[in-house]
Amino acid sequence: MDPVVERSVDLDAEPDDVWRALTQPDELAAWFGPEVQLDVRPGGHGRFVDDEGCARRAVVDHVQAGERLVLRWWPEDGGPGAGASVVTFVLAPTGSGTRLIVTERLAVTGASLRAAADAARTAWMWRLDVLLLRVAALARV
């Protein structure tokens, strides 16, 4: 089974507003990270730079306005085979707003696991912080 993460968030906003936040580059950049370009149509290209300075190239696979957006991205310095993952955004209206569900699935190939392992090694100190947050979360349960 490929490694996958799923997160969801309930937003006090209409699906159309959430869709705009996902698809308009200046709106996207406001929450995603320092730099985002995205051409939201099937086959459209994009570029994402995250908080850690990691730049990714992206291609849009699927667009269903207001409901579903699927894209593939991969580290810019690795090429499409290395560390590629599929990111899916699903918007579901709730009684009072919108639930946004994000899944990211790493396509496991030799190259992608090597890239993931390299990234993990260089992010060692940072990952310790992540572990500690997790420890703190467990301690609260």
Add this chain to the structure above:
Amino acid sequence: MSGADLDGVFGALADPTRRGLLERLVAEGPDTATNLVVGLPVTRQAVVKHLQVLADAGLVTPQRHGREVRYAAAADPLGPAVSWMMAAGAQWDRRLERLKKRIESS
């Protein structure tokens, strides 16, 4: 990696002295208990015990050089897949938190 293994990792990291030891090994490279105890308010024996807990969790590896044992931070104790999941999950947590703030304040 099984849930029991992860519990071992979290348990090992729950102690501030062990976190300090691990951070030092990550930052400064392999070292002995004798050197690591310098500046700590605990005995060498206590440091050895802490290092053993970290070793049991797979976070450090003891390396024997003659009579001396040097401890090294394990390069990737969680395995690449779990590491990726923790890193990617934490990134989405931060992004979605920002999205929620932004969208609900506008």
